Amino acid sequence: MTPALEDLFAVLRFPSISTDSNHASDVRACAQWYVDKFKSMGLSVELCETAKHPIVLAKNEPVSGRKTVLIYGHYDVQPVDPIELWDSAPFEPVIKDGKIWARGATDNKGQHMAHLLGVEETIKEKGELPVNLIFLLEGEEEIGSPNLPGFLEERKEELACDVIAVSDTGMVAKGIPTLGYGLRGITCCEVKVNGPDKDLHSGLYGGAVANPATAAAQLIASLHDSEGKVAVEGFYDEVEPLADWEREMWSQVPGVSESDLLEVTGSPAVFGEAGFSSAERLWARPTCEVNGMWGGYQGEGSKTVLPSYACFKLSCRLVPDQEPEVIIARVQKHLEAHLPTGVTMEFTPGHSGKAYVADPHSEAGKAAQEALEEVFGRPPVLIREGGSIPIIQSMKEILGTDTLMLGLALPDCQIHSPNENFTVENFEAGIRLSKVLLEKLGA
Numbered sequence: 001m002t003p004a005l006e007d008l009f010a011v012l013r014f015p016s017i018s019t020d021s022n023h024a025s026d027v028r029a030c031a032q033w034y035v036d037k038f039k040s041m042g043l044s045v046e047l048c049e050t051a052k053h054p055i056v057l058a059k060n061e062p063v064s065g066r067k068t069v070l071i072y073g074h075y076d077v078q079p080v081d082p083i084e085l086w087d088s089a090p091f092e093p094v095i096k097d098g099k100i101w102a103r104g105a106t107d108n109k110g111q112h113m114a115h116l117l118g119v120e121e122t123i124k125e126k127g128e129l130p131v132n133l134i135f136l137l138e139g140e141e142e143i144g145s146p147n148l149p150g151f152l153e154e155r156k157e158e159l160a161c162d163v164i165a166v167s168d169t170g171m172v173a174k175g176i177p178t179l180g181y182g183l184r185g186i187t188c189c190e191v192k193v194n195g196p197d198k199d200l201h202s203g204l205y206g207g208a209v210a211n212p213a214t215a216a217a218q219l220i221a222s223l224h225d226s227e228g229k230v231a232v233e234g235f236y237d238e239v240e241p242l243a244d245w246e247r248e249m250w251s252q253v254p255g256v257s258e259s260d261l262l263e264v265t266g267s268p269a270v271f272g273e274a275g276f277s278s279a280e281r282l283w284a285r286p287t288c289e290v291n292g293m294w295g296g297y298q299g300e301g302s303k304t305v306l307p308s309y310a311c312f313k314l315s316c317r318l319v320p321d322q323e324p325e326v327i328i329a330r331v332q333k334h335l336e337a338h339l340p341t342g343v344t345m346e347f348t349p350g351h352s353g354k355a356y357v358a359d360p361h362s363e364a365g366k367a368a369q370e371a372l373e374e375v376f377g378r379p380p381v382l383i384r385e386g387g388s389i390p391i392i393q394s395m396k397e398i399l400g401t402d403t404l405m406l407g408l409a410l411p412d413c414q415i416h417s418p419n420e421n422f423t424v425e426n427f428e429a430g431i432r433l434s435k436v437l438l439e440k441l442g443a
Helices: 003-012 021-040 109-126 148-154 212-221 244-250 258-265 278-284 324-337 363-376 390-399 424-442
Strands: 044-048 055-059 068-074 094-096 099-101 132-138 163-166 178-183 185-194 287-294 309-318 344-353 381-385 403-406 421-423
Touching: 003 021, 003 099, 003 109, 003 424, 021 044, 021 055, 021 132, 068 109, 068 390, 099 424, 109 132, 109 424, 148 390, 163 390, 178 363, 185 212, 185 324, 185 390, 212 287, 212 309, 244 278, 244 381, 278 381, 309 324, 324 344, 344 390, 363 403, 363 424, 390 403, 403 424, 421 424
Parallel strands: 068 132, 068 163, 163 403, 178 381
Antiparallel strands: 044 055, 055 132, 094 099, 099 421, 178 403, 185 309, 185 344, 287 309
16 A cells, blocks of 8 residues: 555544544544644644634745645544445445545545645655645534634634635546536525424324424425426525536536436436526526425334424525525525414524635636646536535635635545545545646746
8 A cells, every 4th residue: 555545544544523522532633643744744733723623734834925825625524324334334444446435535534635645745856845835624614614714814814825725526527627616605494393282193183283294395395396496586586697608618518417417316317497407507506405304203104193393404505696694584484475374483594605606717727727637638627516615705705815626526426425435546646636736836
């Protein structure tokens, strides 16, 4: 095994699950590994305490006149449940079929470790870096980065930079270099529909009082029309049309055709807002999705009750100019207006984050495209990502700096799911990309 893979395996063995307090010591131990690693590379490093999990901040000795590049990543990971669906232990990484299998392999340890190891190789080969470098690794991304914005505000002058590089996104297909220049935002909520003050016998009371589970289903059904368009009044008011060059480029991007989506998702058919391609729906149109719903008897066999309540969770993916607070207020107003008779509703807003978009044709964007083409041997495709990384917009607002999103994850990497994986090929390409990117940005 190469030294690079040994280092990656070392960090993958830490069960740094940020959402589970039982793993707080594992999160800290993982952070300490990075502190020791950065020190061994000759960088100055600081373990920065927050109200929850620490931030690791590393730098080289700045040189006047050089560009300053901030590389961001996160060392925390998602929980592993359901554990029985893993083919190998999630925190005992293995290589099989050319892939590294472990929790965090792609999201995000494998991707930011490629940058780290590219920096290390550059220092060993040339004795210095072509840029002033800031490495920022946080341990709370998977819980919404609650303490990072305050840290950025507090250290704003120290973190001033010309460009930010992040590899926490994906490639559209194997071998297709991909530069992301946008992310959808997000806003979430949980809804509880209340009826009688206890579960009732469905024979004695069904038909005489409202059923909260039925009411919840009616509310959910009211959110879309038959063609998948969100039916919430004002939902699309701030949505700007796509530029012609975007629609043209995306029409030629591989990996997002109907057949590609069906193969990756296992769905029987594609479905979505009429009048848009799958790529446009994924990257530039807002959505309102049901993430979970429950209520009443869930056990084996029948229990003929009328449940006292039913619940569901929603998340809306947002595009630029949509404000999370405004959209979730419109969703609440819609649900209140469509609430069936005989039930009441509790509405609880959840976490949120703004959408992000940058100019991929900027000086730094062109440098990133050149680096991707040099490493992968073909021009990159330019896309917006369907997912959300709220901290990228926060970094834009606080530091005033745009982010290059250099995705290395493949569509079947199964992040957040059992059997998460990262190809050895992309890990090694990421190391080369890190080296070339810093050269291009430095020039």
